[in-house]
Amino acid sequence: GESVGLHLPTLSVQEGDNSIINCAYSNSASDYFIWYKQESGKGPQFIIDIRSNMDKRQGQRVTVLLNKTVKHLSLQIAATQPGDSAVYFCAENFRAGGTSYGKLTFGQGTILTVHP
């Protein structure tokens, strides 16, 4: 079936470094992609999204890149802080025409650990 996967299950960085988390997706019909951050004991928290007609989107300290040619998504976190330590999930969304809801498929997740 269609799936979204991550290349690296864990990532350790020093405080102040830039972090890059990668994700591969396989459903070419997906039209919307989201990165979520999940801290221990909490629900996934929306970080940033990107539509399939874009290749880059920037937020506060975060940038998402989308390469539809190779079906690859990445999340870049600038000046990583200890508070960024969490599990990061990419998710692809497919919303059938005329529906009010999307069907999210999550990647396996990357554990980001930021050392002071």
Place this chain on the structure above:
Amino acid sequence: DTEVTQTPKHLVMGMTNKKSLKCEQHMGHRAMYWYKQKAKKPPELMFVYSYEKLSINESVPSRFSPECPNSSLLNLHLHALQPEDSALYLCASSRLNEQFFGPGTRLTVL
């Protein structure tokens, strides 16, 4: 109000018990979702409600019974669960694409 709330935060139940999980949002979202998340795994979709009607059931066993009493509330009724059903149950809502998640209910089935 820009959050999804879930109650209870923790629930321990026996295999013969009947319990319910509750979810509430006041963002005017017309789509609401239930996900199940096992430890160290991504969330897996269980049910989708759109305009208070069940739109997707991802082949979930009948011991899980969803209910959407109105546009702000979503319940998940539990009956005769198995120990392998122990997990974090997440509720989410959306207007179109962006789904907002609640903090989840940590369920333990003994």
